[in-house]
Amino acid sequence: MLLARGAMMAAWRRIFEARGFVEVETAALQVSPGNEAHIRAFATELVGPDGGRGKMYLHASPEFACKKLLAAGEERIFCFARVFRNGERGPLHHPEFTMLEWYRTGEDYQRLIWDCGELLAAAAQAAGRRTLTYRGAEADAFAEPARLSVAEAFSLYADIDLLATLNGAVPDRDGLAAQSGSAGVPAADDDSWSDIFSKVLTARVEPRLGFGRATVLMDYPLCEAALARPSSRDPRLAERFELYACGVELANAFGELTEPLEQRRRFVEEMDESGRVYGERYPLDEDFLAALAHMPPASGIALGVDRLVMLATGAERIEQVMWTPVTPAEAP
Numbered sequence: 001m002l003l004a005r006g007a008m009m010a011a012w013r014r015i016f017e018a019r020g021f022v023e024v025e026t027a028a029l030q031v032s033p034g035n036e037a038h039i040r041a042f043a044t045e046l047v048g049p050d051g052g053r054g055k056m057y058l059h060a061s062p063e064f065a066c067k068k069l070l071a072a073g074e075e076r077i078f079c080f081a082r083v084f085r086n087g088e089r090g091p092l093h094h095p096e097f098t099m100l101e102w103y104r105t106g107e108d109y110q111r112l113i114w115d116c117g118e119l120l121a122a123a124a125q126a127a128g129r130r131t132l133t134y135r136g137a138e139a140d141a142f143a144e145p146a147r148l149s150v151a152e153a154f155s156l157y158a159d160i161d162l163l164a165t166l167n168g169a170v171p172d173r174d175g176l177a178a179q180s181g182s183a184g185v186p187a188a189d190d191d192s193w194s195d196i197f198s199k200v201l202t203a204r205v206e207p208r209l210g211f212g213r214a215t216v217l218m219d220y221p222l223c224e225a226a227l228a229r230p231s232s233r234d235p236r237l238a239e240r241f242e243l244y245a246c247g248v249e250l251a252n253a254f255g256e257l258t259e260p261l262e263q264r265r266r267f268v269e270e271m272d273e274s275g276r277v278y279g280e281r282y283p284l285d286e287d288f289l290a291a292l293a294h295m296p297p298a299s300g301i302a303l304g305v306d307r308l309v310m311l312a313t314g315a316e317r318i319e320q321v322m323w324t325p326v327t328p329a330e331a332p
Contacts, residue, residue, distance in 0.1 A: 001313040001321050007126035008309060009080065012100065012119055021076040021102065026065035028082060032285040033057035034064070036226060037273035040086040041282060042095075057282065058084035061302055062101055063227070064288040067256070070103055070298055071291035078102035080305065091317045092248060095326050098305040109239045109255035109299035113216050116243050116251060117145055119303070120214055123312040132214075132311035134246035141312070143213035145243065150205075150220050158183040158204040165193070166221055166236040194273070197224060209244035217242045226266045228254035243303070250308055253301035260292045 013023065033041035042058040059065070062081040069077055083099045104111060124130055124141030132139045154162040160179040165172040171193040180187055180196050185203050187196045209215040218241035222230055225238035239255025257263055264284065271281045309321040319325040 001315055002323060004127040004313050005309045005321055008123045008312065011122040011126045015118060015122060016078045016102065021078045022074060024066065024069055024077045024079050026062040026079055026081060028058050029056050030059045031056065032283050034060040035267040035270050035282060035284060037270040037277065040278060040280065042084045042086050060085050061099060063302065064285050066101055066103055067295055068288060068291045070105055071295040075105045092307060094306065094318050100303045100305050101300065103298055103300040105296045105298040107299055109253055112253045112299055112301045113145060123308050127312040129312060132245045133314050134248055134311050137211055137246035139210050139245040140213045145214040145216045147216045147218060149218055153205045153217060154200065157208050158200050160200065163236065171223055194223065206244065206249065207247045210246050210248065214243060214245040217244060225254065226270050227257055229257045245311055248307055248311060251301055251303040254299065256298045256300050258292050258295045258297065260289045263292055264289055
């Protein structure tokens with residue numbers, strides 16, 4: 001499995017280099033780990049030569065740094081980054097893992113779907129297989145990914161009219177709660193619209209995606225896409241998709257938002273939610289927000305390397321495809 005992992009990464013590098021991408025390396029130590037409400041960070045302290053101290057974080061994604069490079073003039077870049085997320089551990093989750101991100105300036109975000117198809121096929125080929133597998137499920141790694149909108153998926157798998165809850169200026173929390181209850185996914189009294197959306201997605205939609213071939217779940221509600229620009233077809237939706245195979249989420253893609261004021265508003269909203277749920281807030285990266293004003297239109301995507309290696313090799317746990325998994329800390 002580990003040798004196959006190396007062969008896959010080499011194959012992916014060849015694909016990107018053949019298409020004019022530049023591989024970049026970004027620092028893991030950042031002033032902000034990212035500002036998504038449900039991603040928890042590892043904090044550390046930077047000590048200067050004069051003894052001065054400042055709080056820093058290990059990044060949860062190289063996204064901010066990569067976008068700064070786009071603002072500085074890079075046009076096609078890719079990055080293999082070690083990233084860190086606290087409070088995550090399980091068969092598909094690890095506190096430190098490898099993320100592959102790539103960005104295309106001046107290109108529609110749906111172009112990334114074709115990239116994903118090419119990477120899936122290259123992964124299977126490097127592992128000497130034709131299918132991706134996980135817990136008895138299979139997906140043809142060489143078939144073009146199916147496309148399904150979030151609204152279609154909610155209707156098909158939960159009998160929920162999601163768009164009807166997005167018709168007002170504020171999402172209809174009670175309307176979604178009533179529909180989710182009828183679908184067998186009850187909402188708690190203090191659940192927000194976003195909480196209920198996530199519960200239905202996790203319980204009813206995600207387990208049905210990516211069987212037989214990979215599935216692209218696209219056209220997310222705008223309120224569920226903090227870093228994506230609004231869809232030109234429907235202002236209630238965003239240019240965002242996620243890639244699934246065998247019921248496993250593999251990648252998350254955006255048509256990138258490049259409006260600093262709107263991005264700041266969304267980040268503050270996300271940190272308000274993080275404070276409510278976890279009692280934690282992370283600083284905003286002011287350099288990143290300033291760079292957005294100079295960033296060209298672009299599309300970008302983050303793919304979980306370890307998860308795709310798992311599916312291409314038939315591994316059951318993420319630690320099986322890591323050379324040196326993090327040893328769990330002893331309980332105090």
